[in-house]
Amino acid sequence: xxGVTQTPKFQVLKTGQSMTLQCAQDMNHEYMSxxxxxxxxxxxxxxxxxxxxxxxxxxxxxxxxxSRSTTEDFPLRLLSAAPSQTSVxxxxxxxxxxxxxxxxxxxxxxLTVT
Amino acid sequence: xxxxxxxxxxxxxLEGKNCTLQCNYTVSPFSNLRWYKQDTxxxxxxxxxxxxSENTKSNxxxxxxxxxxxxxSSLHITASQLSDSASYICVVxxxxxxxxxxxxxxxxxxx
Numbered sequence: 574x575x576g577v578t579q580t581p582k583f584q585v586l587k588t589g590q591s592m593t594l595q596c597a598q599d600m601n602h603e604y605m606s607x608x609x610x611x612x613x614x615x616x617x618x619x620x621x622x623x624x625x626x627x628x629x630x631x632x633x634x635x636x637x638x639x640s641r642s643t644t645e646d647f648p649l650r651l652l653s654a655a656p657s658q659t660s661v662x663x664x665x666x667x668x669x670x671x672x673x674x675x676x677x678x679x680x681x682x683x684l685t686v687t
Numbered sequence: 688x689x690x691x692x693x694x695x696x697x698x699x700x701l702e703g704k705n706c707t708l709q710c711n712y713t714v715s716p717f718s719n720l721r722w723y724k725q726d727t728x729x730x731x732x733x734x735x736x737x738x739x740s741e742n743t744k745s746n747x748x749x750x751x752x753x754x755x756x757x758x759x760s761s762l763h764i765t766a767s768q769l770s771d772s773a774s775y776i777c778v779v780x781x782x783x784x785x786x787x788x789x790x791x792x793x794x795x796x797x798x
Contacts, residue, residue: 613790615776616788672719676733679730680729681729
């Protein structure tokens with residue numbers, strides 16, 4: 574199993590550009606989520622999905638879109654990049670339903686917006 | 688407001704020594720508490736998950752404790768190794784499935 578994979582590992586964008594961060598998992602997990610991690614702060618939830626075709630907003634959704642057309646993939650789109658979106662982005666997945674269930678994280682994407 | 692606070696912010700110890708990291712939370716209603724290890728430049732990796740009824744859980748040299756009455760948890764690392772250098776993050780899950788993340792304790796093990 575590859576687990577949770579993310580691409581790219583690093584990305585530099587100019588203000589106003591758009592891009593998609595890719596996330597895939599091969600564990601047949603229903604629940605997938607996107608977090609951002611900033612220095613000195615806990616991880617903050619951006620968007621999450623409890624299954625294909627179902628997405629919902631987390632704590633900091635503004636400026637980001639997601640879709641979940643398959644169980645495996647959960648891409649995160651930055652619509653118009655801003656310097657405030659400079660961060661490390663992590664994708665995670667887990668089983669849903671009665672738990673607790675361990676959450677598995679990808680290696681992260683380090684994004685810089687200039 | 689639901690919060691998770693960890694102490695100390697950072698800690699330096701010598702290889703082979705023990706250490707204890709603290710986590711205090713105000714999350715309610717409580718579902719479970721998790722400890723993660725995050726190596727520099729990598730995603731968090733789960734160490735333990737503890738429910739309300741569990742007050743101690745071990746994973747190798749890592750032992751987590753939970754006092755649900757005082758809303759405190761600790762992570763004890765025994766006989767530290769250089770590979771234990773990492774950030775350790777405490778996460779509390781609300782009963783409505785929301786995860787509240789602490790900012791982490793950065794642990795440095797010196798030879």
